[in-house]
Amino acid sequence: MARGVPRTALSGRSRSSHDRTAKGLGYFSIALGLAELLAPGGVGQLAGLDGDGNKRLIQAYGLREIATGVAILASHDATPWIWARVSGDAIDIATVAALPSDRSGDNGRKPWALAALLAVTALDVACAVGLTTEKGSHKSANADYRNRSGFPQGLQAARGSAVHYASVDTMRTPEALQPWGSGDAGSRRSSQVHDDTSTR
Amino acid sequence: MKALVWHGTTDIRCDTVPDPHIEDDRDAIIKVTSCAICGSDLHLFDHFMPGMKSGDIMGHETMGEVVEVGRGAKSKLKVGDRIVVPFTIICGECEQCRRGNFSVCERTNRNKKIGDAAFGHTTAGLFGYTHLTGGYAGGQAEYLRVPFADATHIKVPSGIDDEKLLFLSDIFPTGWQGAVQCDIQPTDTVAIWGCGPVGQMAIRSAIMLGAKQVVAIDRLPERLSMAKAAGAVTINFEEESTVARLNDLTDGKGPEKCIDAVGLEAHATGSIDTIYDRAKQAMMLETDRPHVLREMIYVCRPAGTLSVPGVYGGLLDKIPFGALMNKGLTVRTGQTHVNRWTDDLLKMILEEQIDPSFVITHRVGLEQGPEMYKTFRDKQDGCIKVVLTPGRA
Numbered sequence: 284m285a286r287g288v289p290r291t292a293l294s295g296r297s298r299s300s301h302d303r304t305a306k307g308l309g310y311f312s313i314a315l316g317l318a319e320l321l322a323p324g325g326v327g328q329l330a331g332l333d334g335d336g337n338k339r340l341i342q343a344y345g346l347r348e349i350a351t352g353v354a355i356l357a358s359h360d361a362t363p364w365i366w367a368r369v370s371g372d373a374i375d376i377a378t379v380a381a382l383p384s385d386r387s388g389d390n391g392r393k394p395w396a397l398a399a400l401l402a403v404t405a406l407d408v409a410c411a412v413g414l415t416t417e418k419g420s421h422k423s424a425n426a427d428y429r430n431r432s433g434f435p436q437g438l439q440a441a442r443g444s445a446v447h448y449a450s451v452d453t454m455r456t457p458e459a460l461q462p463w464g465s466g467d468a469g470s471r472r473s474s475q476v477h478d479d480t481s482t483r
Numbered sequence: 484m485k486a487l488v489w490h491g492t493t494d495i496r497c498d499t500v501p502d503p504h505i506e507d508d509r510d511a512i513i514k515v516t517s518c519a520i521c522g523s524d525l526h527l528f529d530h531f532m533p534g535m536k537s538g539d540i541m542g543h544e545t546m547g548e549v550v551e552v553g554r555g556a557k558s559k560l561k562v563g564d565r566i567v568v569p570f571t572i573i574c575g576e577c578e579q580c581r582r583g584n585f586s587v588c589e590r591t592n593r594n595k596k597i598g599d600a601a602f603g604h605t606t607a608g609l610f611g612y613t614h615l616t617g618g619y620a621g622g623q624a625e626y627l628r629v630p631f632a633d634a635t636h637i638k639v640p641s642g643i644d645d646e647k648l649l650f651l652s653d654i655f656p657t658g659w660q661g662a663v664q665c666d667i668q669p670t671d672t673v674a675i676w677g678c679g680p681v682g683q684m685a686i687r688s689a690i691m692l693g694a695k696q697v698v699a700i701d702r703l704p705e706r707l708s709m710a711k712a713a714g715a716v717t718i719n720f721e722e723e724s725t726v727a728r729l730n731d732l733t734d735g736k737g738p739e740k741c742i743d744a745v746g747l748e749a750h751a752t753g754s755i756d757t758i759y760d761r762a763k764q765a766m767m768l769e770t771d772r773p774h775v776l777r778e779m780i781y782v783c784r785p786a787g788t789l790s791v792p793g794v795y796g797g798l799l800d801k802i803p804f805g806a807l808m809n810k811g812l813t814v815r816t817g818q819t820h821v822n823r824w825t826d827d828l829l830k831m832i833l834e835e836q837i838d839p840s841f842v843i844t845h846r847v848g849l850e851q852g853p854e855m856y857k858t859f860r861d862k863q864d865g866c867i868k869v870v871l872t873p874g875r876a
Contacts, residue, residue: 295497297528297853302493354765359493359529418861426705426844426865432712433687433841442714443669443693444836448827451692453583454663454815462786
């Protein structure tokens with residue numbers, strides 16, 4: 284019956300390799316974020332973003348990383364948060380790329396920083412695409428169960444066929460609360476049901 | 484033995500764990516022949532329900548053959564008996580059991596203090612469904628220990644497929660109770676939110692209980708096609724307004740009876756209240772997403788009935804209680820009193836009034852169970868109901 288079940292999960296596990304990568308990226312995001320928040324000077328030096336003026340910016344990026352990492356680890360579906368990381372990567376790359384080359388070119392930090400960012404971005408994109416594909420590529424537009432009534436004797440025979448079961452009486456509306464007058468319930472209910480089913 | 488074990492959010496694995504053994508006189512051990520993944524297992528998979536611990540065995544839809552019986556259960560069971568195991572563990576002796584309110588059995592939750600603290604008073608112990616309900620090992624395994632086995636079982640005859648009987652454990656009686664709670668009249672329109680397994684059973688129950696019109700609400704075409712097969716009028720809420728269509732179908736008055744077969748993880752994409760719920764859920768300010776409850780209260784005909792077999796776990800926000808009160812609606816809820824209904828439901832199956840196996844879309848071995856959780860959760864491959872067979876390749 285399982286016609287095209289996607290075998291994305293690891294053997295005997297519910298998680299796929301992309302799920303595991305996402306979890307790793309979540310921890311990485313938190314670790315990087317903490318470093319940016321607590322040691323912006325050191326991170327700035329590595330990335331070529333020297334100077335006190337950039338510390339606030341690096342700390343803001345750190346908060347973003349921590350928030351994304353927590354969301355990845357806490358959410359039951361990390362896909363949107365991994366895509367959020369990809370967006371963050373784009374911002375990081377733009378920030379480093381916009382640095383004047385004479386500020387970082389002397390010691391070669393800018394190319395290295397860009398290379399590191401591109402590598403992480405590639406991992407993020409691969410993970411995000413993998414998760415999106417797993418979720419979306421086997422949707423069931425063609426599954427059609429219109430022949431599955433569950434009634435071996437047919438729908439017409441099934442209509443009203445269980446009204447006489449004793450267990451049903453245990454959930455009847457109490458007599459005192461039943462509608463009166465020309466309503467369709469109350470004491471006339473039973474005869475109506477039998478009349479109704481007998482004509483089917 | 485092999486078993487499906489919960490290790491954390493969305494992390495279920497097929498592990499080798501110790502075999503169960505008799506711990507109490509009233510226990511029995513069964514060799515599992517078939518088990519299933521329930522929609523409510525997904526609440527554990529996604530970790531929306533608190534009280535799970537790493538190492539817990541999943542599953543509460545199970546049947547099998549008795550292989551060992553404790554001394555205190557021998558008057559009711561013997562080795563070789565074929566039984567379906569109800570998901571609610573019952574003592575059969577307490578005041579609630581004697582009244583037929585099996586899902587609130589007073590004795591079987593061995594973590595009664597947690598149950599009392601969470602809900603005011605404890606409910607019954609459940610198989611494989613958090614430590615709030617006893618922390619009992621579940622039945623997605625090769626063997627299962629059945630506590631209070633002299634009461635907690637449904638004996639079934641041989642010569643009929645597991646697939647026709649397995650759902651006596653949960654979804655068939657749950658859909659049935661959802662419909663019976665509505666006290667369906669021959670003039671009633673019954674609207675059912677959610678066309679998953681319980682919704683499908685509720686649709687068929689409402690038809691068999693003589694509803695004039697049954698309306699099924701979902702967003703997935705395959706589920707709606709299965710609902711239509713049983714004679715339901717269908718509403719795809721991503722294509723049209725549920726409220727407007729229900730009013731159209733009832734001369735502007737609304738359905739008399741409404742059944743919530745969705746529960747705490749409503750997927751009403753785009754509705755403002757669901758965005759609100761998701762935001763609050765993310766900030767841990769709300770546990771459940773009660774979009775369906777709100778919509779039912781709003782659209783139900785005054786003096787109508789709401790039946791809630793869908794599972795809710797905790798605290799719900801922005802419930803329009805003013806409408807509920809002023810419209811004089813009756814609300815009936817509860818986990819299923821499985822054994823209250825199963826004599827009748829078994830008879831219906833044996834007399835071929837209904838064949839519950841219609842709902843099965845995927846049959847796999849136990850080892851493939853973990854990945855099927857994801858397939859089921861993400862509604863991939865037309866998945867509506869997964870049956871797992873230990874030993875199947």
